[in-house]
Amino acid sequence: MTAFDYGNPVTKLSPIESSKAINATLLYPTATGEDITGEIFVFPNPYRGDGGYREVGFEDPDRSGWTPWDRRIYFGNLPEKCTIRIFTLDGDLVDTIEYDRSLPGTLEFAEWNLISRNTQAVVSGLYIFSVESESGSYLGKFAIIK
Numbered sequence: 003m004t005a006f007d008y009g010n011p012v013t014k015l016s017p018i019e020s021s022k023a024i025n026a027t028l029l030y031p032t033a034t035g036e037d038i039t040g041e042i043f044v045f046p047n048p049y050r051g052d053g054g055y056r057e058v059g060f061e062d063p064d065r066s067g068w069t070p071w072d073r074r075i076y077f078g079n080l081p082e083k084c085t086i087r088i089f090t091l092d093g094d095l096v097d098t099i100e101y102d103r104s105l106p107g108t109l110e111f112a113e114w115n116l117i118s119r120n121t122q123a124v125v126s127g128l129y130i131f132s133v134e135s136e137s138g139s140y141l142g143k144f145a146i147i148k
Contacts, residue, residue, distance in 0.1 A: 041140070042079045042133050048145035049075050049116070051126075073116040075144065077101075077131070084135035086112055091128055095119065116146065 009017040046053060055074075077086055077099075086099040097119045101112040116124050126148045133140040 042077060042142060044131070044142065044144040045076050045078065047075075048147050049073075051146075051148035074113050075116060075146075076111045076113050077133070078111045080112060080133060081135035081137055084133050086114075087132045087134070088114065089130045089132070091130065096124060096129065 004022055005020040007018050009015040046055070080086075080101055080103070082104060083102045086101060088096040088098075090096060097114060097117070099112050099114055102108060103110070118124055124146060126146050128143060128145050130141065130143050133142075
């Protein structure tokens with residue numbers, strides 16, 4: 003919805019219309035822990051370097067200034083407490099994420115900044131992740147296209 007004013011030809015006031023995106027809000031739906039019934043998933047998958055995530059506020063929601071360290075992939079439908087391990091296709095450990103939803107300020111999903119445990123930016127390719135918790139384990143995959 004936009005606001006529009008025809009202006010005034012007598013006073014030479016030009017017509018004006020507000021932007022369609024002036025009050026737009028970007029939402030990312032997530033389920034609460036009680037609602038989780040599906041498989042664990044990764045988003046965005048594939049992660050694309052040219053995906054425009056920064057422009058829509060996905061990687062810089064408060065618009066404080068973007069850096070390459072702001073890149074993010076999210077893991078959803080996670081158990082209450084788990085360990086996420088990310089591997090290359092060769093089986094090399096890239097990073098480990100400890101997730102505990104019971105901690106204050108924890109979101110309903112875990113995030114990873116695409117930086118390896120050796121503080122290097124990861125490269126394009128397919129990655130395997132494992133989620134291990136007291137209730138079992140899960141394997142999945144995701145792609146990064148830079």
